[in-house]
Amino acid sequence: xxxxxxxxxxxxxxxxxxxxxxxxxxxxxxxxxxxxxxxxxxxxxxxxxxxxxxxxxxxxxxxxxxxxxxxxxxxxxxxxxxxxxxxxxxxxxxxx
Amino acid sequence: xxxxxxxxxxxxxxxxxxxxxxxxxxxxxxxxxxxxxxxxxxxxxxxxxxxxxxxxxxxxxxxxxxxxxxxxxxxxxxxxxxxxxxxxxxxxxxxxxxxxxxxxxxxxxxxxxxxxxxxxxxxxxxxxxxxxxxxxxxxxxxxxxxxxxxxxxxxxxxxxxxxxxxxxxxxxxxxxxxxxxxxxxxxxxxxxxxxxxxxxxxxxxxxxxxxxxxxxxxxxxxxxxxxxxxxxxxxxxxxxxxxxxxxxxxxxxxxxxxxxxxxxxxxxxxxxxxxxxxxxxxxxxxxxxxxxxxxxxxxxxxxxxxxxxxxxxxxxxxxxxxxxxxxxxxxxxxxxxxxxxxxxxxxxxxxxxxxxxxxxxxxxxxxxxxxxxxxxxxxxxxxxxxxxxxxxxxxxxxxxxxxxxxxxxxxxxxxxxxxxxxxxxxxxxxxxxxxxxxxxxxxxxxxxxxxxxxxxxxxxxxxxxxxxxxxxxxxxxxxxxxxxxxxxxxxxxxxxxxxxxxxxxxxxxxxxxxxxxxxxxxxxxxxxxxxxxxxxxxxxxxxxxxxxxxxxxxxxxxxxxxxxxxxxxxxxxxxxxxxxxxxxxxxxxxxxxxxxxxxxxxxxxxxxxxxxxxxxxxxxxxxxxxxxxxxxxxxxxxxxxxxxxxxxxxxxxxxxxxxxxxxxxxxxxxxxxxxxxxxxxxxxxxxxxxxxxxxxxxxxxxxxxxxxxxxxxxxxxxxxxxxxxxxxxxxxxxxxxxxxxxxxxxxxxxxxxxxxxxxxxxxxxxxxxxxxxxxxxxxxxxxxxxxxxxxxxxxxxxxxxxxxxxxxxxxxxxxxxxxxxxxxxxxxxxxxxxxxxxxxxxxxxxxxxxxxxxxxxxxxxx
Numbered sequence: 025x026x027x028x029x030x031x032x033x034x035x036x037x038x039x040x041x042x043x044x045x046x047x048x049x050x051x052x053x054x055x056x057x058x059x060x061x062x063x064x065x066x067x068x069x070x071x072x073x074x075x076x077x078x079x080x081x082x083x084x085x086x087x088x089x090x091x092x093x094x095x096x097x098x099x100x101x102x103x104x105x106x107x108x109x110x111x112x113x114x115x116x117x118x119x120x
Numbered sequence: 121x122x123x124x125x126x127x128x129x130x131x132x133x134x135x136x137x138x139x140x141x142x143x144x145x146x147x148x149x150x151x152x153x154x155x156x157x158x159x160x161x162x163x164x165x166x167x168x169x170x171x172x173x174x175x176x177x178x179x180x181x182x183x184x185x186x187x188x189x190x191x192x193x194x195x196x197x198x199x200x201x202x203x204x205x206x207x208x209x210x211x212x213x214x215x216x217x218x219x220x221x222x223x224x225x226x227x228x229x230x231x232x233x234x235x236x237x238x239x240x241x242x243x244x245x246x247x248x249x250x251x252x253x254x255x256x257x258x259x260x261x262x263x264x265x266x267x268x269x270x271x272x273x274x275x276x277x278x279x280x281x282x283x284x285x286x287x288x289x290x291x292x293x294x295x296x297x298x299x300x301x302x303x304x305x306x307x308x309x310x311x312x313x314x315x316x317x318x319x320x321x322x323x324x325x326x327x328x329x330x331x332x333x334x335x336x337x338x339x340x341x342x343x344x345x346x347x348x349x350x351x352x353x354x355x356x357x358x359x360x361x362x363x364x365x366x367x368x369x370x371x372x373x374x375x376x377x378x379x380x381x382x383x384x385x386x387x388x389x390x391x392x393x394x395x396x397x398x399x400x401x402x403x404x405x406x407x408x409x410x411x412x413x414x415x416x417x418x419x420x421x422x423x424x425x426x427x428x429x430x431x432x433x434x435x436x437x438x439x440x441x442x443x444x445x446x447x448x449x450x451x452x453x454x455x456x457x458x459x460x461x462x463x464x465x466x467x468x469x470x471x472x473x474x475x476x477x478x479x480x481x482x483x484x485x486x487x488x489x490x491x492x493x494x495x496x497x498x499x500x501x502x503x504x505x506x507x508x509x510x511x512x513x514x515x516x517x518x519x520x521x522x523x524x525x526x527x528x529x530x531x532x533x534x535x536x537x538x539x540x541x542x543x544x545x546x547x548x549x550x551x552x553x554x555x556x557x558x559x560x561x562x563x564x565x566x567x568x569x570x571x572x573x574x575x576x577x578x579x580x581x582x583x584x585x586x587x588x589x590x591x592x593x594x595x596x597x598x599x600x601x602x603x604x605x606x607x608x609x610x611x612x613x614x615x616x617x618x619x620x621x622x623x624x625x626x627x628x629x630x631x632x633x634x635x636x637x638x639x640x641x642x643x644x645x646x647x648x649x650x651x652x653x654x655x656x657x658x659x660x661x662x663x664x665x666x667x668x669x670x671x672x673x674x675x676x677x678x679x680x681x682x683x684x685x686x687x688x689x690x691x692x693x694x695x696x697x698x699x700x701x702x703x704x705x706x707x708x709x710x711x712x713x714x715x716x717x718x719x720x721x722x723x724x725x726x727x728x729x730x731x732x733x734x735x736x737x738x739x740x741x742x743x744x745x746x747x748x749x750x751x752x753x754x755x756x757x758x759x760x761x762x763x764x765x766x767x768x769x770x771x772x773x774x775x776x777x778x779x780x781x782x783x784x785x786x787x788x789x790x791x792x793x794x795x796x797x798x799x800x801x802x803x804x805x806x807x808x809x810x811x812x813x814x815x816x817x818x819x820x821x822x823x824x825x826x827x828x829x830x831x832x833x834x835x836x837x838x839x840x841x842x843x844x845x846x847x848x849x850x851x852x853x854x855x856x857x858x859x860x861x862x863x864x865x866x867x868x869x870x871x872x873x874x875x876x877x878x879x880x881x882x883x884x885x886x887x888x889x890x891x892x893x894x895x896x897x898x899x900x901x902x903x904x905x906x907x908x909x910x911x912x913x914x915x916x917x918x919x920x921x922x923x924x925x926x927x928x929x930x931x932x933x934x935x936x937x938x939x940x941x942x943x944x945x946x947x948x949x950x951x952x953x954x955x956x957x958x959x960x961x962x963x964x965x966x967x968x969x970x971x972x973x974x975x976x977x978x979x980x981x982x
Contacts, residue, residue, distance in 0.1 A: 038144055039151045057148065058175030061141070062183035069126060069187055082151060087144045 025106065027063060028072065028091065028099040037078075037086035038064065064089060072098050127188060141184055149174055195501075199508035206509060213481060214513065216876070217474045220869055221517025221568075224470030225560050226524030227862060228463045232556050233529050235456045237547045242439040243372045244365075246313025251438045254394040256415050257424065258432035261391035266422050266429075267305070270394070273417060275410045278397025280304065280311035283390050284373045285541060287646050287804070288383055289835035291353040292340075296828060298646050298835035299336075299354070300379040300542050302371065303390050308382075311397050312372075319348045319363030327384055330354065331363040335544065336380040354383065355648040356833035368546055372438055378544040386649055396435070408433060454931070455855075462617065462859060465610050466866050467564060472607045473873040474568035478510060479600050480880045482576030489576055503573045510569025511562070518561035525549070525557075537854075538846025540687055571599055601913055604877050608917025611870035612951055613925045618856075618863020619947035620932065625856035628849055633686060634778025636723030639676075640808055640841040641816045642684055643669070643823055647803040648833045655801055662795075662805060664830055666715070669809055672826050674819050676812040679722075680715035680795050684806050686848040689781035697763045698751055705751055710780040710790035713798045719775060721810040729758040729773035738797045741769035745777045747789035762791075769793065783848045808841075816840045867951075871958040878910050878962035886969065899971050910963040918952060 030036065030044045041064075042057045067073045072095030080086035091099070149170045156166035174180070207214040242248045256262060261283065262270065271279045281304065288301040308314070309321030309331070322329055330352060332341070341347055351358045371377050372395070385392060398407065415430035422429075482489070492502060529547040537543055645665065652658050662680050669678035683690050695706040719731040719742075731742065741762055748757045761768045780788055807827075811819050823838045889902055925948065 037147070039148045042148070056175030057152070057173050058145075058177065058180035061145065061180050062187055065184040065187035071126065080147070080151070082154060084147055084150070085143065086147050086151075087140070 025099065025102045027060070027067065028095055028102070031073070031089055031091045031095070032099065035078075035088040035090040037080055037088050039080075039086070041089065067095070070094075070098075137188070138181075138185070141181060145174070145177060145180065195504070196508065199505045200512060202505065203509035203512045207512065210481070213477055214516075216872065217477050217513050218516045218520060220470040220473040220872065221514055221561075221564055222520030222524055223865055223869060224467035225518050225521030225557060225564065226528070227865060228467050228560055229521060229525040229553060229557050230528040230532075231456075231459050231463045233525060233547045233549075233553055234532060234545075235460065236550075236552060237545055238375060239452075239456065240440065241370055241374060243374065244314055244368065244370045245372075245438075246315075248439045249437070250398045250400075251312060252396050252398055252435045253438060254396045254411060255432065255434040255436070256394070256411065256418065257427055257429040261393050263391045264385060264387060266418060267392055267394060269418065269421060270414050273414050275414055276396055276399065278311040278399075280308040280395045280397075281385060281390075281392025282308060282372060282395055283385065283392045284371060285377060285379050286383075286390070287835070288354045288381070289356070289646055289648055289833055291356070291833065295824075296833060296835045298644070298837055299381060301354075301381050301383045302379045303383050303385045303392070305392065306384050308395070312395060314369075315366060316363040317366040319361070321363055322382065322384065326362065328357060328359045329362045330359045330381045330383050331365060332361055332381040333365050333369060333378060334367040335378060337364050340380070354381075356651060359383065368548075370546070376543040376545045378542050380542070395438070398435075404435065407435060411435075458932075459858065459862075462614060462862055465614055466862060466869065467560065468567075469607050469610055469614075469866055469869045469873065471564045471568040472603045472610075473869055473876070474510070474513065474564070475572055476600050476603045476873060476877045476880075478506075478569060478572035479575065479603075480876070482506070482572050483884075485576070493577070499577045502577050506573035506576060507565065507569045510573070511565040514561040514565035514568070517564070518557050521560075522549075522557055525553070538850060540847055575599055600877055600881065604874060604913050605917040605920065607870050607873050608914060608955065609921035609924060611866045612918060612921025612948070612955070613928070614866035615863045615951040615954070616921075616925045616948050617929060617932070618860045618866075619950055620929065620944055621852065621855040621859045623944060623947055625849075625852045628783050628852045631783055633783060633845070633848070634724065634776065635685065636810070637841045637845065638814060639811050639816055640722060641811065641819055641823065642687075642839055642841055642844050643807040643809055643827060644835075644837040645805040645807065645827055646835045647805070647831070649803045651831075651833065652803055655799065658801070658803070658805075659796070661830070662715075665805075665807065665827060668826050668830065669807060669823070672819075672822055674812055674822070676810045677717045677721045678807055678809045679718040679720075681718055681806055681808055682713040682795065682798065682802070683711075683780075684808075684844070685712075685722075685778065685780050686783070687844055694764050696751075699761050699763070707750065707789055709747065710788050711793070712780075712790070713793050713795045715795040718792070718808065719773075721808045722778075723810070724778050725776045727774045727776055728756065729771070731773055731775075732792075732794050736772070736794055738794060739767070739769045740772045740794060742773040742775055742792040743771055744775045744790040744792075746787040747791065748774055750789060779848070783852075809838075816842075867954060870955070874914075874955070874958055875962035878913075878959065879966050881909075886966070889971070893971070894976075902971060903967055906967045907963055910959055914956065914959045918955070922948060 026045050027041060030041050030048075036044070038060060039057075042060050045060075064073065064075075068075060072092060073089045074092055075087050075089050077085055078088045149167075152170035152173065153163075153166045156169055157163055161169065171177075245251060253260075256270075262281070264281070267279075267281050283303040285300050286303045288299045290297045290299045304322065306322050306324045306326055309316075310323070314321065316331060317334065319331070322331055332347070337343060337347060341350075344350065347361050347364060350361045352361060353359075365382075369378075371379065396407075411433045412430050415428070415433060418429040489502060493499065526549065529549075533545050533547055535545075647658070647661065652661065666678055666680065669675055690711045692709050692711050693706065694709070695704050697704055714732065716732050716734050719726050726742075727745065729742070732740065743751075743757060743762070751757070751762075752760070757771045757774055759771065761770050775790075775792065777787055777790075779785060780790055809816075809819070809823065817840050820838045820840070824836050827836045827838070828834065885906075889906075892902060893899075
């Protein structure tokens, strides 16, 4: 979900996605950068993302990932699920 | 689905994907390094940190790849390649296995094709699923007047009538031939949508038009390119050919029936089967309700004395199993069932062959398999690979079997069966056949491959790796022995059945039918119905023809009769009483109506009383011995009356038993009544002629000419009775041909299997035998041991096979001539002899070889 969210604003390459995730979670999530790539490939298989080669800001060849409409739908679905979960936890915490 | 396509695309990209992934990972690490460097970290440390943060690169690469893979498919691909390589390495094994399977699958699919064509094919028409046959009042056919009434009632739009098969007389040159015709109402083609290849279908305005079959066009009209518009004199009237049917035309009657042409119904003489195009959106019940109301109207306008048109109203589909259930006799279904079972057994033998070959192979591949297991291949993975190998064999076998099927079916298509009706098969491969072959291939792969694969992978690594083969101390009774025994049992069964039918054929050709077939001829005359509308005309015609026949030189006597024995039959279940005795008898009685001189002509002795004379009153009857024995016991039946309801004819004669419908029947009770006692409206006349010399074939031409002189529009067919026995011999001929050849095939397969297995078992023991010889065993005792073992297997197989054969061949009695029991000892003795010879040959060669082995050589291996 994090990856899909990151890509909502526009296409990014793998390194940028990793940076964004790290930054936005304020270093709260310590994941190895490498594990991003299997995840990206799984999403390519599912058809949530498309990938194409382009030139990065430091003038290197890089692969840019773009959200497809299927991916957008998936993001909405996951966001809804997540909200539900949060609300449920919230409710439990308050009544407890 | 889309996901699967994307994965497939990945398979094609293969190596490019890996490059791209590597580039991407490199880019990631370099960018991170640059970033760290900019923030002041030294170059080398930056690289190291970037790598550390990224994680284990090969692992990332593998997991990214795994996201795309269809694992099983890549494995399968590799397995198939591996299997193909393995098979190429041992071509002898592969060829034997493939040929075995090809024969097994080939005969199975052929019988399937035959059954499919014969029983399950749909007639050629538009949307056969919405066409049905309607019966009213339990009648399969409706007279034309009633049919027109139903059609004019206007409750259904698509109602057409068909009478099939019917006959027509074709005047061609100086001769008139009898043709087989389907009579149809002129709207038949429109309602059913039967396609034509040339010209156009029949329309309402066509009262003297005909649509001819492709076969008739090619064989009787010389494929005349200007056939459309040509005039044929049919039943004494010219008819215009307006269309030619496609070569693949299939009739509504099915069973391969192939009439020569379609003709419009005779308005007053024909009764037709009612075909209905089911109205859309109407339930079955609604249709039945409408038919019932039509039946009520019919009862009002065409009342029947003892029955109602509303009784037993039925709608039967014209295709599929439901049609079959309502129309085909049990014997046909039983015959095809038997064939299917027999060929399934053949396939079983073929699979057993392949299984024992695979077993033999896998034990010589033990080391290879053990090695693979030892370096970490899972057992299921190896089983999968071995199964792929047998699947590949089965596929190749199925393909070869398919070719065999094409050859055999085209043979069947060209065979003309000696039936009284024209039957032509048009077997063509279809999707059903393809599906069936694939299923068979899959099943045989599983059946042949699973056992050996399981066994091959159940190895003890240590011993397998150390030594190639260990035989001494191996279990004697193993899967292979079981296979041999099973194979023998099944082939004994099949061969027994095959021999049985061969003997049956031999016996039935030499068996007398109870009447003279060597000096009699059958002259068939069909009159044009429109010309003979009263019984008086027909009777006059018959009398004149009998006179003409008697006057022909070389003719001793001639008689008219309704039923030609062994070609036709007519039976009644009507209960009867004797004189005024209270006892009621009810049995199946064969009935024939015969004219004066019939018994003399046929050479059937009259044991008591007399045969019919022209001067007899109508109420007389002649019975046969069987009926006399069952109804009168030892009393003399002559002079007594047999009371059928209101009718009470006097018995004037007692005839010797003869065969009526099949050669296989035994002592069927029968009655004969005068020809004149029936309603004389039949236009199909059968004359029996007795020749004064033994070569009746010479009489065919003069008789045809003499009979035809009276009325040129009458169709004449004369043949010696000996040639008209085809129908009676057909079951045993077909049975002997099919089952005999299948049995022979089974024998071949089983012999190959038996030989292979015995040979292999003995040759694996060569070293053991050498050891025994070295330790002082004498050749005689070694031979005794080897043969003893072979014979244990063989006799066990025989025992089981014979037991099963005796049990399950009992229902076959219905196909066999009397005097031949399904447990015919001679058949089984012959089979036993053949297989024993194979077993001895298969054991002797390797046993002798084993004896010649130098003990030292054998010992060196141990």
